[in-house]
Structure formats: C-alpha cells, structure tokens
Amino acid sequence: MTERLEDIAQAMVAPGKGILAADESTGTIKKRFDSIGAESTEDNRRDYREMLFRTTNAMETCISGVILYDETIRQKAADGTPLVDLIKAAGAIPGIKVDAGAKELAGAPGEKVTEGLDGLRERLNEYHGLGARFAKWRAVIDINDDIPSDYCLRANAHALARYAALCQEAGIVPIVEPEVLMDGNHDINRCWQVTEAALNALFDEMYAQRVVLEQAILKPNMVISGKKCATRAGVDEVAEMTVRCLKRTVPSAIPGIAFLSGGQSDEEATAHLSAMNAAYDVAWKLSFSYGRALQAAPLQAWGGKSENAADAQAAFAHRARMNSLAATGKWSVDLEQSSA
Numbered sequence: 001m002t003e004r005l006e007d008i009a010q011a012m013v014a015p016g017k018g019i020l021a022a023d024e025s026t027g028t029i030k031k032r033f034d035s036i037g038a039e040s041t042e043d044n045r046r047d048y049r050e051m052l053f054r055t056t057n058a059m060e061t062c063i064s065g066v067i068l069y070d071e072t073i074r075q076k077a078a079d080g081t082p083l084v085d086l087i088k089a090a091g092a093i094p095g096i097k098v099d100a101g102a103k104e105l106a107g108a109p110g111e112k113v114t115e116g117l118d119g120l121r122e123r124l125n126e127y128h129g130l131g132a133r134f135a136k137w138r139a140v141i142d143i144n145d146d147i148p149s150d151y152c153l154r155a156n157a158h159a160l161a162r163y164a165a166l167c168q169e170a171g172i173v174p175i176v177e178p179e180v181l182m183d184g185n186h187d188i189n190r191c192w193q194v195t196e197a198a199l200n201a202l203f204d205e206m207y208a209q210r211v212v213l214e215q216a217i218l219k220p221n222m223v224i225s226g227k228k229c230a231t232r233a234g235v236d237e238v239a240e241m242t243v244r245c246l247k248r249t250v251p252s253a254i255p256g257i258a259f260l261s262g263g264q265s266d267e268e269a270t271a272h273l274s275a276m277n278a279a280y281d282v283a284w285k286l287s288f289s290y291g292r293a294l295q296a297a298p299l300q301a302w303g304g305k306s307e308n309a310a311d312a313q314a315a316f317a318h319r320a321r322m323n324s325l326a327a328t329g330k331w332s333v334d335l336e337q338s339s340a
C-alpha cells in the first residue's frame, strides 16, 4: 500500500492527539538527567524512554507520534523489541530529529543557523528504512534589542525549506520548527513582530523550494512574553495574539500546527493551547509537540529509579491527557486538579 504524506500529516494532528518530543540530543538529555541526579548512560536513556512509550493508554489515546533521536530509533527495549515497534503498537507514528543543531551564524554575532543538510538525503532514506514517517528540524531565533537580523531569518528559512523538500522526496513528512526563543525580557509585541517575520520568511522559502504544504506540519512558538519580561501577558492575550499572528502568516493548506512548549510551565503550555482551541475558528488543527511540558513531571517522578516507573507513567499519562483535552479546547483548571 502506498503511504500518502497527506494522510500521515493529518494523522499527526488527529483530533485530541499530539506529538511527544523525545528527541533530546545526548547533550540535552544529560542535562535533564543531571537535574534529577540520574546518570546518562545508553541503558538509562533507553529505560527512561521505554517507560514513556509503554504508558499504553496515554500513548494510544493522546499521542499521535513520537520524535526520536538517532540513538533511540536504533534502540531495543529490555526485552529485545525495537522501541520503534513499541510506538507503532500503540498506534503512534515514529519520527526522527534530523538537524545537527544550531551553530554560530557567520558574520552575525549572537545569532545561529541550524546545520545538517549535507548528506541529508541519504540519512532520510536510512531513517525511512528504520520506520520514521516524519522528521523534525529546529531553527533557533533569539531576541534582543538588535537581533534577529533579516539575514538570520532568511538563512534559517532557507535551510528549513531545503530540509522539508528533501523529506518529502524521501516519503517523510517534515515538521518545520522556526523557534523564536522566550528567553529574555522582551514583551509580547516584540515576540509577535519576530514570529511574524520568521513565519513570512519560512513560507516564502517553502514556496520557492516547492515544498508541498499539505504534506508538512508547522511547529512554532506561541506569541508570548519573554520569561524575564516585567509584565507578562495572560492566557487570553497569548491565545489571541498567537492565533492572529498565525492567521496572517500560515497558509490554510498546512494541515496542522503543533506548538513547542519552549520553557513554559506545564500548565501554561496546556492552558494556552486549550484557550486557542476553545475560542477560535481556524483553518488548521492546533495541537502540541511538547518536550519539556510533557516530560518534566514524569522525569521528576522517575528520578532515575526503576521502582518509580509506575508513578512516572502516571505523571506522563496525566500531562498527555491534559494536553489531549487542550487540543480540543476542553481543558480546565478544575480537570487539572481533580484528576492529578
């Protein structure tokens, strides 16, 4: 049976479902493990991720796909089952992070461009053979008074579009992620301005490079105040500004928008998504592709100890459920507390 990329993209944003971003690089997962006092060995990383993927009910009902890292897509569970097969058995789609990280952008102090295009066609073909049906590439755009430059936005948009076109050639749905960071003291209007410019640059390049929009998922930041902003916008304002900014910039042919959490608290990330789905009528599905906002709670509960696995799975299931509700606009603070 031929797989249609349109169908995979739609399945990634199926009603009430979203994506688990479990694609932390070896360096990033070490930082997460350090924070709970766990050693970052290959077996520990496997055990932790296997525990998440075996949270069967949450995986089956709330998670449409899982983004994996190169090491993880090749790993087997303790009983020898490939982790990819655990994900598929839960009815979710395996995905793969393919970028090689954000590096200093030449001639632009303080700005970054994401690398990883060389050899990407061959790597995508290998990942397809390993079971990946979607991929992720993250561009990182930092804000201060002087940045980002137009140069930075264009360089990153160009790379994202080249990556996306190669994915589609390989039978893989690209998630395009131009992340405007929420670090810093900028206000929500400044975040709007940069997000709007980044998305305009991205869709310009996607058009120029013949990316089929119906076969791609956008993973943006929300339009939100910087973490150190003195007066941070509330939930309704974040929802309103985010939807308005996306309506101005994202073609309706894109099937779904799966937000990153970007350092928001677990509950903020859920509340913002639910507010958007509850109050606005939009052309695309609005869902989640959270890393930290799905994993912070289970990571804490686990603490690197196998005897805590059931508690960690319960914590993961809870966050997955809350975000599933948010993806249809049905989450509330009461539900959060009554089922915690």
Ligand code: 13P
Residues within 6 Å of the ligand: 021, 138, 177, 260, 261, 262, 263, 289, 290, 291, 292, 293
């Ligand atoms: P966060 O939700 O933790 O921002 O991670 C999502 C992700 O995949 C970043 O690339």
